[in-house]
Amino acid sequence: MTAGEVITVTIRRGGEHGAPVPVDFRVPITGDPTVLDLVTAIQRDQAPDLGYRFSCRVGMCGSCAMLVQGRPRWTCRTRVSLVARRGRLDLAPLPGLPVVKDLAVDMAPFFEKWAAAGGGFRPCESGDAVLALVAPESPARRNADAAIECIGCGVCAAACRVAGAEPGYPGPAALNRVWTLVNDVRDADGPRRLAEVAGPGGLFTCHSQGACTACCPKGLDPSRSIAGLKRAAVLAALRGEP
Amino acid sequence: MTPVRRHVLLWLGQRLAGLLLAGGLAIHLFQVWSVGGAALVARPGGGVGWPLFYAGVVGLALIHGGLGVHGLWRERRHGLAALSIQRLTGIALVLFVPVHVSVSIACVVCPALAATVFQVAALPLHRGFEAAVVALVVGHGLGGLRVLALEGLLWSRGQKALAWIAAGLTMAAAVAVPAGAW
Ligand code: HEM
Numbered sequence: 474m475t476a477g478e479v480i481t482v483t484i485r486r487g488g489e490h491g492a493p494v495p496v497d498f499r500v501p502i503t504g505d506p507t508v509l510d511l512v513t514a515i516q517r518d519q520a521p522d523l524g525y526r527f528s529c530r531v532g533m534c535g536s537c538a539m540l541v542q543g544r545p546r547w548t549c550r551t552r553v554s555l556v557a558r559r560g561r562l563d564l565a566p567l568p569g570l571p572v573v574k575d576l577a578v579d580m581a582p583f584f585e586k587w588a589a590a591g592g593g594f595r596p597c598e599s600g601d602a603v604l605a606l607v608a609p610e611s612p613a614r615r616n617a618d619a620a621i622e623c624i625g626c627g628v629c630a631a632a633c634r635v636a637g638a639e640p641g642y643p644g645p646a647a648l649n650r651v652w653t654l655v656n657d658v659r660d661a662d663g664p665r666r667l668a669e670v671a672g673p674g675g676l677f678t679c680h681s682q683g684a685c686t687a688c689c690p691k692g693l694d695p696s697r698s699i700a701g702l703k704r705a706a707v708l709a710a711l712r713g714e715p
Numbered sequence: 716m717t718p719v720r721r722h723v724l725l726w727l728g729q730r731l732a733g734l735l736l737a738g739g740l741a742i743h744l745f746q747v748w749s750v751g752g753a754a755l756v757a758r759p760g761g762g763v764g765w766p767l768f769y770a771g772v773v774g775l776a777l778i779h780g781g782l783g784v785h786g787l788w789r790e791r792r793h794g795l796a797a798l799s800i801q802r803l804t805g806i807a808l809v810l811f812v813p814v815h816v817s818v819s820i821a822c823v824v825c826p827a828l829a830a831t832v833f834q835v836a837a838l839p840l841h842r843g844f845e846a847a848v849v850a851l852v853v854g855h856g857l858g859g860l861r862v863l864a865l866e867g868l869l870w871s872r873g874q875k876a877l878a879w880i881a882a883g884l885t886m887a888a889a890v891a892v893p894a895g896a897w
């Protein structure tokens with residue numbers, strides 16, 4: 474798609490009321506727009522009641538994820554020219570979450586999984602205010618660093634077929650978060666968090682096929698984080714821990 | 716033993732058996748390729764080494780396949796959603812291995828039966844089937860080693876390249892192993 478052409482955007486519209494229906498919009502291309510630019514143009518010029526969500530527009534907030542051509546993506550940093558095929562673009566809300574309206578889903582169940590998996594940091598009680606010294610090149614610090622830049626967009630969870638099929642599975646984002654905490658020496662729960670997520674339906678439900686990693690727009694590697702948790706859980710079990 | 720610990724250790728057992736199977740089945744495929752199935756079954760005066768080896772491989776397959784099916788059963792609510800090539804080939808192997816092992820044992824015990832079996836094995840249709848079976852086991856094995864590289868060594872980047880290499884080697888083995896045996 475180049476400037477001057479007209480693209481047909483199919484948006485799966487619907488919400489709490491009524492079954493979703495695909496609706497076509499014809500949008501003239503100006504410049505080299507992102508998918509989010511197109512959705513905004515549609516809302517401005519053709520469908521003022523179109524529901525969608527965004528905030529930062531620069532890949533920081535994680536609120537703009539949708540299914541683009543059937544694949545979960547952040548839309549504020551996805552160029553139409555890269556994903557449109559034969560002058561068409563197909564948009565739908567993220568799967569596996571309740572639709573609020575049109576392209577906006579309720580992210581609460583996604584974040585509830587983080588909470589349930591123990592995604593909250595709990596500081597050590599150091600008594601006197603001694604700061605933990607964490608060497609930048611220590612393996613634990615590197616592991617945490619590699620996984621910490623998650624923006625909570627939900628793309629990985631939408632890409633994970635296991636998360637889609639098994640409601641109890643914490644999903645790649647929540648487990649990626651747990652991996653950062655297991656590697657955080659300042660966290661009071663540390664490795665004890667493993668027992669929370671290592672049981673049936675937990676992290677061993679992951680098949681290591683890496684759909685999450687392939688789709689994460691931040692280039693994070695939840696699949697590796699989960700593999701790290703698996704290894705840590707196995708070592709703990711061999712020590713007789715959980 | 717806590718339920719969590721049991722769960723983790725069963726998983727470990729499935730993966731370790733898979734790893735050892737990779738070695739065992741590589742040796743087995745090499746044998747088939749170099750001396751052929753008929754000679755394997757008729758192995759003259761072989762001592763106890765090979766029977767023990769094959770008993771070990773079958774035992775590992777029982778552990779690995781059994782725990783695999785156990786896991787699949789526990790996750791049956793996923794239905795078709797979580798089927799990957801790894802799983803489909805795993806299920807196919809669980810169906811094939813018992814037949815293959817029973818027929819092979821029968822051939823060792825009864826040479827007359829072996830003669831018939833190897834007549835059938837010489838049919839062109841059966842050679843296509845052999846290629847498919849080799850593709851199945853090599854594809855599943857290499858796909859499994861790729862998973863083990865990630866889970867055991869946290870070797871994650873380059874998984875896509877590994878997948879392509881696995882696919883290429885699978886094709887090559889599917890052609891070479893039966894061809895060597897003929
Ligand atoms: C050649 C060596 C083999 C290796 C390296 C290997 C490795 C693996 C690995 C890593 C998995 C886990 C996949 C996942 O969690 O999605 C797996 C699954 C499975 N394997 Fe194997 N395997 C081998 C041979 C076999 C054989 C001979 C059988 C049949 C008896 C078999 C049956 C299965 C089954 C049924 C599964 C499904 C379990 C599941 O997906 O949860 N495998 N294999």
Ligand code: SF4
Binds near residue numbers: 645678679696
């Ligand atoms: S690697 Fe695990 S978490 Fe990632 S998509 Fe596959 S099953 Fe889901």
Ligand code: SF4
Binds near residue numbers: 535624625627645649
């Ligand atoms: S891990 Fe990646 S895809 Fe998953 S929520 Fe975080 S930023 Fe999004």
Ligand code: FES
Binds near residue numbers: 530
């Ligand atoms: S709008 Fe913030 S990440 Fe896309």
